[in-house]
Amino acid sequence: MTDAISSILSQIRAHEMRMRDISADAAPSNALPGLQGGGGPAQAPGAAGGFSQTLSHAIDNVSRAQRTASELQQAFELGDPKADLARVMVAMQQSQVAFRATVEVRNKLVQAYQEVMNMPI
Numbered sequence: 001m002t003d004a005i006s007s008i009l010s011q012i013r014a015h016e017m018r019m020r021d022i023s024a025d026a027a028p029s030n031a032l033p034g035l036q037g038g039g040g041p042a043q044a045p046g047a048a049g050g051f052s053q054t055l056s057h058a059i060d061n062v063s064r065a066q067r068t069a070s071e072l073q074q075a076f077e078l079g080d081p082k083a084d085l086a087r088v089m090v091a092m093q094q095s096q097v098a099f100r101a102t103v104e105v106r107n108k109l110v111q112a113y114q115e116v117m118n119m120p121i
Contacts, residue, residue, distance in 0.1 A: 005108050008101060009105075011101075016061075058102065062098045062099055065091070068091055068095070069088070069094070069095040072087060072088045072091045073088050073092065076088045
């Protein structure tokens, strides 16, 4: 199980680094709005805030992806020519994958907490 957790965490870190690289460069014209990474300055790992700030940042990114997908879906339903079906489907899949990954991380954290609490003193 720990290999799976390490794999998921490394994928999340790699995705976060890619998002930072994208936000540092000029956004390509075909990029989805709202998915260019965080709005604030990028912090180095281990900077002030630590785990709670990293977790909060990850949850905010998932929320942003879901909001963007919802906005694109609504725009498509209203007939906006900028919201084509392919963009809507990609945004929905991105938000779904991000949400599933967040749920898995939460489940692993709860499982680890329960294991620690069940350890004999």
